[in-house]
Amino acid sequence: MRFALLALLGLAACSTASDTAAVPDVALPAMPMDLMKEATRTLSSDEFEGRAPGTPGEEKTLAYLVEQFQKAGLQPGNEGSWFQDVPLVAIxxxxxxxxxxxxxxxxxxxxxxPEMVVGTYRVTPKIAVKDSPVVFVGYGINAPEKGWNDYAxxxxxxxTVVILVNDPDWETAxxxxxxxxxxxxxxGRWTYKYEEAARQGAAAAIIVHDTQPAAYGWNVVESSWTGEQQVADAANGHMDQTAANGWIQLDKAKALFASAGQDFDKLAAAAKVKGFKAVPLGDVKASVSFDNVIRKHASKNVIGILPGAKRPDEVVLYTAHxxxxxxxxxxxxxxxxxxxxxDNATGTAALIAIAKANKDAGAxxxxxxxxxxxAEESGLLGSKYYGDNPVYPxxxxxxxxxxxxxxxxxxxxxxxVVGMGKxxxxxxxxxxxAKQNRxxxxxxxxxxxxxxRSDHFMLAKHGVPMLYFDAGDDLVEGGRDAGRAAAADYEKNKYHGPKDEFDPSWNWAGAEKDLQVYYAVGRMLAMTTAWPNWVEGDEFRAARDKSRAGAK
Known part of the structure; x- marks a missing residue:
């Protein structure tokens, strides 16, 4: 899950990539915006019921995408099939x-x-945590390479471990x-914190919600964590995970610490310093229970391909959830x-429009x-499955x-650009x-x-260079003030809520320009002989070097 409009007021930064000589010239075509608009409207209509995996909304979405990929000129991308099964469990x-x-x-x-949310990865009909001693473990990080272990x-x-969101130095300039x-x-991600708590043997892991370091308000936590949740299917039913994962409101965490004779703010400050020692909250014990309705199903990734004319075994990816x-x-x-x-009918519609534009331009x-x-909204499950089980090497x-x-x-x-310079x-x-003077x-x-927080990460972990950018924040009319106002409105009133709906009055001019850029970047990669890499020292460079060495 992610906030689609990034927070604003960033400083301009120039690209430092070293592979400029390999960048071919690609014309920017007129994009099929009527197709883009209609696909967005259809996918986000009430008829599709919010496109949750494993529901009738998924069935309608899959049928629509196959129809549109075919019309755009793509071929089935998985050995004659449009689909890759992704085994999931709905809880x-x-x-x-x-x-x-x-x-x-x-x-x-x-x-x-309103005050807490809780769920589980365990595929079991009943969860009961009873009288579990409570320990504050700071940021819940165990990073041997950094000499940092909040569980030491x-x-x-x-x-039950109580954990702060984000990294210890998130406030650093x-x-x-x-x-x-x-x-x-x-x-700093909540996914890591639950994973590490499980490795430490905790019965429950509770993250303290704080809007600024979390990057979203409690309304997003509540809407995202209540109702049906998806997890990847696993032979062990995830019984090695914590019994309960959840979040609590910041004011409730402060009250809890005060009840235990501790000062939350002082302990939170102490947790920012290397060598922090976890603090048991005295005699405080936690309890929570719930039943689980379990439904196993195979959701699907949809895959279409426009075969290359000269080197069809070399592939360039466009992804969207x-x-x-x-x-x-x-x-x-x-x-x-x-x-x-x-989020993300527009991105899915963009796949259709970009496919059509590429087909029209020729292979x-x-x-x-x-x-x-x-299942991006459930923790990048579809892209993770593809990264672990790639259809194309x-x-x-x-x-x-x-x-x-x-x-x-x-x-x-x-x-x-998210991850610029990587x-x-x-x-x-x-x-x-540069073709648009932007x-x-x-x-x-x-x-x-x-x-x-988006699907490129699950491919980057395997070494595949992935570009991820959002629309600009410096609007031609209104500058960054206008961009800031649009961002604030979306985050407060629409993001991960029922009001992220299609609006016939939307201004598509900015989206059209961005769509041309998405098209051009992919087309350039498909027309060069270069193999771009991560920069030296990047966290994903070693995986790419190993992968390409094997290919050669």
Whole structure:
């Protein structure tokens, strides 16, 4: 899950990629915007019920994508099939008890939804955590390569750990620090924190929600964590994971610590310093229980290909996630369908439009693969499955572009690049933008960890260079003030809620320019003989070097 419009006020940054000599010249065609608009409208209509995996909404989405990929001129991309099965388990928590804390100076009982959310990865009909001792483990990080271990000297087996969101140095100005300073690392993501708590043997892992380091408000947590949740199917039913994972509101965490005779703010500050020792909260014990409705099913990634004319075994990827939240927490007017128009009907529609434009331009030298993945909103499950089980060898995958939510704002002077400077793909983006007299800016809020929150990450982990950018924040009309206002409106009123709906009055001029850039970058990669890489020292460089060495 992610906030589609990045926070603003970043400084301009120039591409530093070294592969500029290999960038071919590609014309920017007129994009099929009527097709783009109609696909977005259809995919985000109430008829598709929010496109949740494993629902009738998925069936309608898959049928529509196959129809549109065929019309755009693509061929089935998986040995004659349009689909790659992704084994999932849908788990719906029911009869959720309050999350209670006893043993302190004041007993606490937190309500499911407005005060806490809880769920499980375990595929089991009943979860019960009873009288589990509570331990504050700071940021919940165990990073041997950094000499950092928040679990050092404490046994949390069978206990409930309370964890801070993000990295210890997320408030640092600049990118220097134990955890890349302001820029979030994977250690800051909630997914990592639950994974590490499980490795430590904890019974439950509870993250303290704080809007700024989390990068979204409680409304997003509540809408995303209540209702049916998807996990990857596993032979062990994920019984090696914590019994319960959840979040609590910041004010409730402060009250909990006070009840245990501790000062939350002081402990949170102490947790930012290397050598922090976990703090048991005295006699405080946590309890929570709920039933699970379990449904196993095979969701699907949709794969289409435009075969290359000269080197068809070398592929360039376009990725976007087709799924959204389905039926969710109702708005005040009773609307309970999270339509996901911007996030990510627009990105999925972009795959169709870019495929059509490439077909009209003629087959490029390399093959173009259009991959619409499932279950992004559940933790990047579809892209993870593809990365672990690639249809096309990753060593022969040149690179790719991920499209996660196109912003329906007027034209901007720039685009905002998530992970700028990480790979040689920056030079392809710079060349495409130059044709529009636009520029690339680095993301201004790297502490929010957007790089780890969309599908490109699951391919980058395997070494495939992936480019990920959002629409610009410096609008031609209104500048950054106008961009800031649009971002704030979307985050507050629409993101991961029922009001992310198609609007006939949207201004598509900015999206059209961005669509041309997506087209051009992929087309350039498909017309060059180069094999772009991550820059020296990047976290994904070793995987790419190993992969390409094997290919050669």
């Amino acid at each position: 719906t928590a029911q009869n959720v008890s309050p999350l209670t804390f006893t043993g302190g100076t004041q007993a606490m009982s937190l309500k499911y939804g 000297g404490v046994d949390v087996k069978g206990k 600049g990118l220097q620090g134990e955890f890349n300073g302001q820029a979030m690392t994977y250690y 087709w799924d959204h939240l389905g039926r969710c927490q109702a708005a005040s007017d009773g609307d309970n369908i999270c339509n996901g128009a911007v 490029p030298d390399r093959s173009l693969v259009f991959l619409a993945v499932t 990753l060593a022969k995958t040149v690179g790719g572009v991920n499209i996660d939510a196109m912003n329906l704002t007027p034209p901007a002077r720039n685009v905002v 790979s040689e793909l920056d030079s392809y983006l710079k060349a495409a933008l 520029m690339a800016n680095a993301e201004p809020t790297p502490e929010k960890g957007f790089y780890y």
